[in-house]
Amino acid sequence: MKLRKSSMCLVGFAVLVLSCFTASASSITDGTNDIWHWTQTGTTWSWVGNVGNKPNIDITEVSYSVNDNKITISLQVSGDIQTSDKVVYWVFYNSTDTQYWLSYTNDSGNGFGMKGINFTSEQNVTISDGKLSVVLDALGDTSKVDLWGYAWEYTTTLGSQTGEWWGDWAPNEKFTHDTGTPGDSETPGNDSSPPEKKTPGFEVVAVIAAVAIALILIRRHQ
Numbered sequence: 001m002k003l004r005k006s007s008m009c010l011v012g013f014a015v016l017v018l019s020c021f022t023a024s025a026s027s028i029t030d031g032t033n034d035i036w037h038w039t040q041t042g043t044t045w046s047w048v049g050n051v052g053n054k055p056n057i058d059i060t061e062v063s064y065s066v067n068d069n070k071i072t073i074s075l076q077v078s079g080d081i082q083t084s085d086k087v088v089y090w091v092f093y094n095s096t097d098t099q100y101w102l103s104y105t106n107d108s109g110n111g112f113g114m115k116g117i118n119f120t121s122e123q124n125v126t127i128s129d130g131k132l133s134v135v136l137d138a139l140g141d142t143s144k145v146d147l148w149g150y151a152w153e154y155t156t157t158l159g160s161q162t163g164e165w166w167g168d169w170a171p172n173e174k175f176t177h178d179t180g181t182p183g184d185s186e187t188p189g190n191d192s193s194p195p196e197k198k199t200p201g202f203e204v205v206a207v208i209a210a211v212a213i214a215l216i217l218i219r220r221h222q
Contacts (some may be wrong), residue, residue, distance in 0.1 A: 004075075005126075006027055006172045008174055009196045011103070012147030019185075021027050024142045026063065026064060026065075027061055027062065027063035028061065028062045028063070028147055028148065028149075028170050028171055029061050029062075030056070030061065030062070030169075030170035030171065030172070031061045031116050031167070032052065032060060032078050033050060033052030033058070034050055034051075034052075034058070034168060034172060035049075035050075035051035035052065035053075035054045035057065035058060035166050035167065035168050036048070036049050036051065036107070036166065036167050036168070036175065037049075037051045037153070037164070037165070037166050038164070038165045038166075038167075039163070039164045039165075040164075042073070043133055043167055048219055051166065052062055052143075054079075054166050054184075055077065055078045055080075055152065055173050056077060056079035056081070056082045056087070056091075056153070056169075057077060057079075057082075057087065057152060057166060057167070057168055058077055058078045058151075058152035058168055059075060059077055059078075059081065059149060059150070059151055059168045059169070059170040060076050060077060060078050061074075061075075061076040061170070062074070062075050062076075062144050062147060062148060062149035062170045063147075064093045064100075064144070064147060066138055066142045067108060068138065068182070070135055070136070070137065070138060071093075071100060071113070071136050071137075071138045071140045071142060072133055072134070072135050072136075073091050073100060073102045073111060073133065073134055074091070074092045074102075074132060074133040074134075075089055075090075075102065075132045075133075075149050075151070075152065076130060076131045076132075077089075077130045077131075077133065078130065079130060080112050081104070081130060081131070081132055083107045084105070084106060085106040085153070086106040086107065086155065087106075087151070087153045087154060088102045088103070088104075088151065088152055088153075089102075089103065089104050089105065089132055089149070089150075090102065090149055090150055090151070091103075091132075091147075091148075091149040092147070092148055092149065093144075093146070093147050094144070094145050094146040094147075095141045095142055095144065095145050096112055096140075096141045096143060096145055097115055097140040097141050097144055098113060098114065098115040098120075098139045098140040098141065098142075099111040099114050099115075100112065100114075100131075100136060101113075101189075102125065102127075102132060102134045102149075104125055104132050105158060109123065109124075109129075109132065109134065110122070110123055110124025110125065110134075111123075111134030111135070111136045112127065112136075113136050113137070113138075113139050114139075115139040115140045118139040119139075119159065120135050120139060121136075122135065122136050125220065127142065131198055134143070148169065148170060148171060148174045149170050150165060150167060150168060150169045150170070150174065151167065151168050152167035152168075153165070153166045153167075154166070163175060
């Protein structure tokens with residue numbers, strides 16, 4: 001009887017200890033050869049879908065996991081992670097009260113998390129076998145609300161009259177530009193205005209980067 005009671009106590013204690021550690025994980029898989037390609041020459045532009053010649057930005061999985069109050073955010077491509085100022089990788093994970101993201105471009109990576117005025121950041125982004133990862137302190141609730149990522153490559157800066165751009169989203173539903181049926185092309189004729197979102201995502205990147213830099217500077221001067 002004493003042995004049985006002792007065993008029950010040990011089991012109860014183990015359950016209690018394990019319950020003190022949060023552990024969760026989620027991932028989104030994405031098919032290959034689903035790149036969108038945008039090109040412009042003068043006032044003529046076109047969208048083409050289902051491009052399969054860009055494995056280095058072709059996302060196969062976006063994921064996050066939480067263990068011992070640490071959150072790991074990752075992005076996997078079918079090729080290799082590229083170090084270039086014209087290739088960008090991003091992951092977003094929004095919980096019920098916190099926003100996290102991972103970015104990498106031109107041999108510079110950063111992870112960031114923000115809950116109200118509290119934030120966490122990490123520049124140690126690892127690359128292994130076509131996978132980007134960063135480990136951050138978990139802030140607030142870590143239950144999944146929204147998880148997605150994208151990668152793009154371009155040939156010229158915004159505003160150029162000639163250029164090309166390729167992008168992939170995971171999941172694909174996050175690509176919100178009205179492109180019609182994949183494979184369609186459009187020529188606006190005399191209309192000198194290119195599509196409203198030539199390179200979707202730049203607006204988001206600019207805002208988030210500005211907020212992250214401001215918060216880091218504030219913390220350093222406190």
